[in-house]
Amino acid sequence: MTCWATLELLSTHYRFVPNYQCNKQKNLRAVIGGLDFEISLHVAAILGVYKIPQLTYGSFAPEDAGQSQSTPFYRMVPNEAHQYTGIVELLLHFGWTPEFSEPCTGQEKLDSLPSSGFEMSMTGHSYSIYNAVYVVAHALHDAMRVSFNNSAGEEVSFSEKRELEAGFDITNLVTFPNNSFIRMKVGWMKLDAPPGKEFSINEDKMVWHRSFHQVPPLSQCNKNCPSGTRRKKKEGEKFCCYDCAPCSEGKISYQKDMNDCVGCSEDHYPNRNQTQCIPKSISFLTLEEPLGMSLAFGSVFCSLLTILSLAIFLKHQDTPIVRANNRDLTYVLFLSLLLCFLCPLIFLSRPDRVTCLVRQMAFGLVFTVTVSCVLAKTITVVLAFMATKPGSRMRKWVGKRLAIAIVLTCTIIQAGICTVWLGTSPPFPHFDKHSVRGEIILECNEGSAAMFYCVLGYMGFLAIVSFVVAFLARKLPASFNEAKFITFSMLLFCSVWISFVPVYLSSKGKHMVAVEIFSILVSSAGLLGSIFAPKCYIIILRPDLNDKQQLIKKK
Incomplete structure (x- = not known):
């Protein structure tokens, strides 16, 4: 029926002779209609042969828009897809999330318009009439491809898809108590606006129904999820209805109703409410904080005690108690202990490439010298006692050369371990962004943990050897025998460093350095107090015991 009616428009009046016209005619220039998209396409397929444009005022589904590109089919209303977008923008603007859903159609039923609204009278022979119709229709196509103003003064233009390039007005239906109403424009939906500016609405111009008390109506199946939470789908409910779940640890949501929480970058962390990311502070152990000040005070105080003890020994260096225990080795032990107490000051500076290399190497070498001096003292006591026996060959081993050889040998071995450490995987400054919440720990990475524990293990080996030798020599009757004091000092030294390993491994950040x-301070103080405190006591408070007669009597 559609095809018949269309061909009838192209025939002589009251005579169905398609493609041929004679006698006086009212020739077809354009066709307006229809409301149904399928019928309109059938009409357009025939009219397209004659280049006769078809103008439709119906609202068609967006998925059908591409079907009209091969026909002279002009849509006199904006694409319905933009209407859907505008409705969604309205819902988002007012936060309306209704729980129910109902089928709806955007195609309104309009009154049929006459299909002969642009008829034009033409006269002449049949072939010339047909040609004239073609020329006029073709001219109308050209006119439709450019913009023009309608009778209302509005600019009209069509896109490449022959769709009217126009937007939508947002109108407010204002009702009155007498059930009358007016329409008021409160916004628009523009298609040619910049991205993000297509939708605009002025709420100040809006007049809500009196039952809403001039506030936007609430249409939500649940409350908005505040910042710091995310949407969690309700099982069996519509997608727009949801619960609110807290963001997981380390993530935030900075807007309401976010579908997912987002993680902070490595140098930021979530605030307590998990609504924003806060920059992390760089943290390392310094002299400005109480913990650093306490450790620095302990370091300086113990250094002063060491210097005081050394001064006492230097002042009384010719007394029997000082001369009896290898003065040169004693002075070397004093200096190494002083460096041990000063070592923590390197650890309290900002970690960089140089300090990371120096701190562990200095610690390892200085402590090795200290423990090797104690070992040399212990071996000297044992050999000295053995050398006093008649016919003993140990006399040639007793002396300064043996002590120096022990200290140098032990130190060179430790220096070799440190050299291998530096050559393979040296310590380096490292930013730890994950161990402590809210802080970036600036620390010295050991590079090779195995080499670090090799340095500690070697010092522990020397301490154990010193402990065993001193323990075996504790009852020797030598004058001013230090074996008992060395035994206690090495027992304390080993206890400190054995307990150090698990505590160090379980600590994080600046507490590892602390x-x-x-x-370092406790083990060094144990050596200073155990070996030199008794001698200083005799030198200062019991000088009567510091003479040769007492040595002979004691022996």
Whole structure:
């Protein structure tokens, strides 16, 4: 029926002779209609042969838009897809999330318009009439491809898809108590606006129904999820209805109703409410904080005690108690202990490439010298006693050369371990962004943990050897025998560093550095107090015991 009616428009009046016209005619220039898209396409397929444009005022589904490109089919209303977008923008603007859904159609039923609204009278022979119709229709196509103003003064233009390039007005239907109403424009949906500016609405111009008390109506199946939470789908409910779940640890949501929480970058962390990311502070152990000040005070105080003890020994260097225990080795032990107490000050500076290399190497070498001096003292006591026996060959081993050889040998071995460490995987400054919440820990990465524990293990080996030798020599009747004091000092030294390992491994950030500094101070103070405190006591408070007669009597 559609095809018949269309061909009838192209025939002589009251005579169905398609493609041929004679006698006086009212020739077809354009066709307006129809409301149904399928019928309109059938009409357009025939009219397209004659280049006769078809103008439709119906609202068609967006998925059908591409079907009209091969026909002279002009849509006099904007694409319905933009209407859907505008409705969604309205819902988002007012936060309306209704729980129910109902089928709806955007195609309104308009009154049929006459299909002969642009008829034009033409006269002449049949072939010339047909040609004239073609020329006029073709001219109308050209006119439709450019913009023009309609009778209302509005600019009209069509896109490449022959769709009217126009937007939508957002109108407010204002009702009155007498059930009358007016329409008021409160916004628009423009298709040619810049991205993000297509939708605009002025709420100040809006007049809500009196039952809403001039506030936007609430249409939500649940409350908005605040910042710091995310949407969590309700099982069996519509997609727009949801619960609110807190963001997982380390993530935030900075807007309401976010579908997912987002993680902070490595140098930021979530605030307490998990609504924003806060920059992390760079943290390392310094002299400005109480913990650093306490450790620095302990380091300086113990250094002063060491210097005071050394001064006492230098002042009384010719007394029997000082001369009886290898003065040169004693002075070397004093200096190495002083450096041990000063080592923590390197650990309290900002970690960089130089300090990371120096701190562990200095610690390892200085402590090795200290423990090797104690070992040399212990071996000297044992050999000295054995040399006093008649016919003993140990006399040639007793002396300064043996002590120096022990200290140098032990130190060179430790220096070799440190050299291998530096050559393979040296320590380096490292930013730890994950161990402590809210902080970036600036620390010295050991590079090779195995080499670090090799340095500690070697010092522990020397300490154990010193402990065993001193323990075996504790009852020797030598004058001013230091074996008992060395035994206690080595027992304390080993206890400190054995307990250091698990505590160090379980610590994080600046507390790891504090544990190492504390272990250095305690073990060094144990050596100073155990070996030199008794001698200083005799020199200062019991000078009567510091003479040769007492040595002979004691022996």
